[in-house]
Amino acid sequence: MKSQLIRKLRWAGFVPLTLCALLVLLGFWQGPPAPYVVNLTWVDSVTSGDTGQNVYRAPYAASACGSYAILPAGANIAPGLAAFTDSTVVDGASYCYGVTAIGGNGKESAMDVNSTNPVLIPPAPPTGLSAALQ
């Protein structure tokens, strides 16, 4: 009897929890994840004592780059690595990228940017194409 009651209670809790989880998922559902990533490569001018590199990104609009912000995953990349993949881009957006080197004294170099060649992210493709002859 006791075990049946426990089972009922567990089931009673399970259903609303599952429904809540589904509603939360539906509420935050923004469509499929962005299918695009940006692969960056650069020439790393490694100077003795460098401790890392930072990758920055800025929105591109009206033929100009906006304010650069450091990419969290692009912070303090090891010296010598000269590639980074940005997997946080938004479909249909445009970006400028920049890279800096961090010296042994902790100071950052000037930023090398690609402002003349912004990255244009395409939109997600349409889906479910069908045809009907008339």
Added chain:
Amino acid sequence: MRVFFLMLAFAAQSVTLSWTPSVTPKVKGQWVRCGLTHGGPYTRYKQSVGAKKKSTVLKVAAGIPLFCVVTAVAGNGAESGGSNEIAINP
């Protein structure tokens, strides 16, 4: 271009294409691209009027199989990859 002239020369049948538009908010247009072989290459055949249009009518040549996809164009001018391909056998 070859596809386009074939359409003009033998236009005989209408086909309604239907699709689900891109989920990206900043879409400014869509292209219907068609080719004569499975998998492409595809030629721009028809630009839809609106970014969120869900169907269009094509004039196709009778007896010539056609393979089509739909793409979306973002406000920044970048074009998406193609949707699923459909074969039209008028």
